[in-house]
Amino acid sequence: MRTPILARQTSAIRALQDLSLRNDLSDYGNAAVRQALSSALLMQCIGEIVTGKTMSGTSPREHGMALVADLEAFVIRHADQAIPLDTLEGRFGISRRHITRLFREGTGMSIGEFQQRTRYENACRLLAETDLPIGEVAFRVGSESGAALARAVRRIGGHSPSALRTTMARSVKK
Template identity: 80%
Template structure:
């Protein structure tokens, strides 16, 4: 099935279109995304933002996994299929036509190396610059004045950065299902860390990540050596140590902010995990340095 560049620029859900012109388009996708075998009359970059995406193509029907450390380039006319690794994934896809690439070849500089590297689908390291442009292009708080123009400029910059990374960056091998599992563990760690002050039922994780409670707990322990509860306690402990060292907040307030029900509960956790009390940490930090 052909999905043409014109079709890509006119998605049924207009909210998926970030920016488009006559040469390139940027779209976003997420949730329980799955696209059966198809091909494009343009080149595609696919960049996961959260979670993982499985990519299969005619040169690698066994499939490979994309996560936050890599993106894929699929040349025009190459049959492929993609699907979400978990229900909460998000990704960005950038499409560029052959005519647009020819204009860049003339106006910006030779794309000979880019064309050589993208004769077949490849995986490329996703750099901090690409990550930043990707996140900026998806922001919804740009305001009414100039919003579409800003999004188009960011989309163009993302395209150029992707091309630059293909030319000068590091190509990567395909990843295995085990590595996909580690990508999910990284997402779980990030989620638990950002919500460490809250109770996180396994049911909530199952709903958010689209995988069973049993699989979540097994995967997390295999990847970190800790249960989710133990990891959360350690994160709360580290957050409490930072607040105790950097602020004058009462111990009870520190406990509340990091997720413990009381100062006594915080003190018990600190003795168990660090071998010291909250007051010990503050005394150590306040001790003058001898010259």
């Protein structure tokens, strides 16, 4: 092919991609399983192209923004985990420098800032919807402790987790 094509990342493609990149496959049949998943992924992508489910006339910028959307989705799915840039480099096949530059250009924030914002939003939701202790909320959103979560909530939202819970509870009762 002489022109780049951007295929839409369907749920089938995303699932095959996630499975083919997993590190927890057992040693037995590991290479064969990876080969089969890679082949299925390639066939799914070719099928999308053959059926015309592509984004025609895409520019390098549009490719970059599609990558940023995939990065955002990955970070949101794994917000409760540490995500080293090396992991993103291996997962997306693009250098750390290029990933960080594209992400900042596309979102206006660093990957770490985006992950912290996502953790904050998840914590707010858990604080509003559950009676879980703050330490448990911290654990579930990927914070190292209740104190670390409290610092992050104060820094991002300007209030404490307990004040947020009280405020959210009042707004729900109204």
